[in-house]
Amino acid sequence: MDADEFFIDQLVKHTGGKKVLWSFVFNGRRCVLTTHQLMTQNEFRKRVFETVHRFPPRRASINFERYIGNLMRNCVEQENAGPE
Template sequence: MVTDTEFIRESIGQGCAMLSDGEFVIDRLVKYVGNGRIRWHVEFRGHRVEFTTGQLKKQPTFRRKMLEQASVLPPQRTGANYRRWAIDLRKNAIELPWRDRPVDAGFAIDRLVGHGDDRWTVEYQGKAIKFTTTKLRRQTSFRKRMLLKAKVLPPQLDPVAYRKWADWLIQNATEAAPQAGDAVMTEKSWLDDLPELAGWQSDAPFEGE
């Protein structure tokens, strides 16, 4: 198990920068509120690093995440000094609704489950989101439905890259165990709970679609 000190030394050796007080000035802190949770995004020199409130309050966690994701090591402060700094930072945060939270480059679903008859369930962080094959293959529909049902907006991919990703998901999908009543479920009944998808085909597509 690599210790924090070993990790820091290795990272610095690979080109990460150790910053002093005067050098470490974040661009802004954004507080995303809603959906029963709060996330903080520290924006620093083009990097956006996400924290929970607990992670932001703990200096070791804060320094390590900044080192991992922004390749910089913030200065080491005394405990009381760091707590005051973190409080001031949170007081001056810009507050935005959760739905406006930027996409996470590390977005990854847990798995795709196939139910037959072009029906699929995307499992993501404890949620099961239903799709037909057509809706799953259309990036606009996939991103909007994930935002609506899971409160996360997947990153925008190049259309060709998205099609390859969707094809890979389908090829590696898990098959659901058959259940009584599945045979009589029509596509219409499957889509009865997706009224928000109506008309999406005529929507102006996202850039790159």
């Protein structure tokens, strides 16, 4: 799968609980991640695979940081304890 095939339309930041959680929907499945899982490429790929049964493309470290940074800058924030 290449970067064009793995597109996250909207990242959601869930606040209000004991820790911040992040979620997005891909192929009709909601993937929920901790901040560590979101920021660490290997953890991100593993968690996404567990949820949506597809590995996101591996990116060079700087490209992954830019990709996640862009998602975080454009995220929607919800003040709830976590995704429902």
